[in-house]
Amino acid sequence: MARACQLMQQSLARALAHLDIKPPHLDILVNLFRFEGISQQELARKLLVGRSNMSMLLPQMEKRELIERRGDKQDKRVLRLYLTEEGRRVTEEAMTIQTALIDRMLSDAPIEECQAITVHMERVVSLLLQEEREPLEPAGDQ
Amino acid sequence: MARACQLMQQSLARALAHLDIKPPHLDILVNLFRFEGISQQELARKLLVGRSNMSMLLPQMEKRELIERRGDKQDKRVLRLYLTEEGRRVTEEAMTIQTALIDRMLSDAPIEECQAITVHMERVVSLLLQEEREPLEPAGDQ
């Protein structure tokens, strides 16, 4: 199953090649599409990657004029992220490609099953994130 | 969903830390456990990674005496892979840990659903692998 994810990433990468973006870029674009104006930190948290990763990718996307980074006026530490018109266009096209790929993969899976899987996966994610924060401390017992 | 896989890998990595092995090593061990005597090439194909990756990991595991590499007598190119006693011991312990993790994740998912998911994932894998080999050639039509 991990292998399936791995292969889908590779396949997605190939399908996205002609737009000159890769899966990590798409992840960023999609999240900005839905949550415009978030900070780099918030974005990194949603994507489950390190802040440093954002510091590598975002400036490069800014140079390609897919996104824009504007400093927050109330907190001079944070940079808020916005899509440019070009960025929005590319995002929509890329999402179309991604959706087509996913549909093709799940074409012979019942709809309810997909939803059930999604629900479980989200539960798994929150479960693991929670565990990450409580390494090994029962705290009250013993 | 890709994120869930990512997190499970991280969680598995932490759970495996005290054995001083990482998920890629476990993948190798489990496959040797089930298919003892396969070549590096076959192993790489099963794991969906490059041959070069095997060339990096396997010698290091050989030095730690988890595996053994013996040259095939009929084909002097291939190195056949075997688990040592120590390797078998570690593999069993690591599989226990992995199984426990997976069970914990899917504890509230119905059994049939898990099986259904597995079936679909395997189909997805074979579908994508097939596509990889036929990049863009309808060949007979048009």
Added chain:
DNA sequence: CCAATAATGTTCAACTATGAACAATAAAGT
């Protein structure tokens, strides 16, 4: 107001995985 603590983003060294180029061996075509 000032010190201490925390949060954001950047930089850098380390690690992993990859694909291309290569040497050795095998298989196929002549």
Added chain:
DNA sequence: ACTTTATTGTTCATAGTTGAACATTATTGG
């Protein structure tokens, strides 16, 4: 037999990701 083509494993340069250390700015506590 000999040349050509394919396969196996290795090496190396490259790209992507991470965590730690850092500078800057906020927040908290005295």
